[in-house]
Amino acid sequence: MLTLYQSQPTGNSYKVRLLLSILQIPYTAVEVDIFNGDNKSAAYRRINPLGKAPALRLEDESILTESNAILSYLASGTEYFPSDALLRARVLQWMFFEQRSHLPYIAVARFQLHLLKKSPRDDDLAIWNLHGNIALEIMNQHLAKTQWLAVDAFTIADIALYAYTHVAPEGGFDLSKYRGIQQWIERIESRPGYIPLMQTPPVTARFSE
Amino acid sequence: MLTLYQSQPTGNSYKVRLLLSILQIPYTAVEVDIFNGDNKSAAYRRINPLGKAPALRLEDESILTESNAILSYLASGTEYFPSDALLRARVLQWMFFEQRSHLPYIAVARFQLHLLKKSPRDDDLAIWNLHGNIALEIMNQHLAKTQWLAVDAFTIADIALYAYTHVAPEGGFDLSKYRGIQQWIERIESRPGYIPLMQTPPVTARFSE
Numbered sequence: 001m002l003t004l005y006q007s008q009p010t011g012n013s014y015k016v017r018l019l020l021s022i023l024q025i026p027y028t029a030v031e032v033d034i035f036n037g038d039n040k041s042a043a044y045r046r047i048n049p050l051g052k053a054p055a056l057r058l059e060d061e062s063i064l065t066e067s068n069a070i071l072s073y074l075a076s077g078t079e080y081f082p083s084d085a086l087l088r089a090r091v092l093q094w095m096f097f098e099q100r101s102h103l104p105y106i107a108v109a110r111f112q113l114h115l116l117k118k119s120p121r122d123d124d125l126a127i128w129n130l131h132g133n134i135a136l137e138i139m140n141q142h143l144a145k146t147q148w149l150a151v152d153a154f155t156i157a158d159i160a161l162y163a164y165t166h167v168a169p170e171g172g173f174d175l176s177k178y179r180g181i182q183q184w185i186e187r188i189e190s191r192p193g194y195i196p197l198m199q200t201p202p203v204t205a206r207f208s209e
Numbered sequence: 210m211l212t213l214y215q216s217q218p219t220g221n222s223y224k225v226r227l228l229l230s231i232l233q234i235p236y237t238a239v240e241v242d243i244f245n246g247d248n249k250s251a252a253y254r255r256i257n258p259l260g261k262a263p264a265l266r267l268e269d270e271s272i273l274t275e276s277n278a279i280l281s282y283l284a285s286g287t288e289y290f291p292s293d294a295l296l297r298a299r300v301l302q303w304m305f306f307e308q309r310s311h312l313p314y315i316a317v318a319r320f321q322l323h324l325l326k327k328s329p330r331d332d333d334l335a336i337w338n339l340h341g342n343i344a345l346e347i348m349n350q351h352l353a354k355t356q357w358l359a360v361d362a363f364t365i366a367d368i369a370l371y372a373y374t375h376v377a378p379e380g381g382f383d384l385s386k387y388r389g390i391q392q393w394i395e396r397i398e399s400r401p402g403y404i405p406l407m408q409t410p411p412v413t414a415r416f417s418e
Binding site for chain 2: 049050052058064065066067068069070072073076077085086088089090092093095096097099100101103104134138141
């Protein structure tokens with residue numbers, strides 16, 4: 001049985017739960033409380049030296065980290081991660097875009113404002129707003145022409161980008177001006193196996209040292 | 210013939226040149242001057258809406274962006290990107306680590322200090338130093354036990370991480386304390402097909418509108 005070390009409210013952990021649900025793969029969840037620093041403990045750093053969630057413990061007891069790498073592993077051999085080299089690269093293109101040009105603004109703004117309830121510096125707010133909206137605009141223009149982000153079908157690129165995009169308003173972003181994104185969100189939320197972000201896994205233990 | 214839109218001094222463009230050299234794939238390079246803003250022009254945004262380099266124009270005229278997605282495409286079917294799902298995910302794990310937890314500190318510090326010659330804010334310096342050294346320490350501890358980052362062989366994960374790691378001193382990082390990284394750098398630099406960062410491609414045009 002797979003074990004998912006996760007943080008319930010973060011998009012990176014949610015991505016993996018969403019794919020596990022779509023693929024109907026059973027797993028045990030272990031909640032790592034990142035708000036009291038459990039992820040920075042020596043015990044958790046033996047699982048992931050970076051101290052980040054999610055991390056997936058495989059059947060052979062080895063660990064896989066990085067949410068998008070975990071998605072690639074779980075989706076291998078399924079319709080959600082193409083085997084063709086170019087189509088697969090187009091999926092990965094959007095997933096690298098997510099980690100480099102989307103998450104640092106959209107997810108970080110949500111984390112600071114919504115989860116930590118912190119008062120940010122004015123220049124942080126300005127940077128999140130500028131670059132977050134650039135990322136959303138690029139997605140929106142693309143989704144004005146296509147149903148899905150990477151190829152002509154729903155893939156893990158859509159899961160990776162959906163995770164933090166659909167909760168972007170919690171980071172101060174206005175999605176009402178992005179019609180392509182709104183329709184894409186509706187398409188994802190009507191798919192079989194869809195689960196909302198705050199739906200806890202059936203079996204959830206609590207991480208402790 | 211492939212066309213690589215690139216910025217000579219950046220690690221993201223260098224990664225792709227290094228792999229093209231190792232694989233002995235011919236290509237035409239187009240230098241996009243990011244220092245005078247050519248990457249922000251309307252003409253370049255038609256190639257990459259994000260205005261970033263590199264971007265690869267394929268034989269079918271379509272464009273692939275995101276340096277690590279380009280590496281995955283070019284290395285598909287070669288020994289440098291495993292076909293096994295788990296080994297491939299371990300390669301991707303390090304490549305997502307690079308974009309999320311390494312580049313934003315190590316590459317950004319080098320870009321500001323070495324390429325732009327900017328005086329950074331004290332708190333930016335502190336963040337680059339803290340998180341950049343966390344990334345280097347994780348690589349170093351791993352490389353104390355293994356020859357290569359992701360699997361038991363040289364892969365595109367090593368290329369992706371090498372690009373900005375070997376020039377980390379230009380961003381103020383001291384590599385002398387990271388023996389594992391130093392030896393790994395030497396192993397990469399002695400491989401067939403290795404080219405240094407500033408070696409320009411044989412055919413280089415200049416991007417213009």
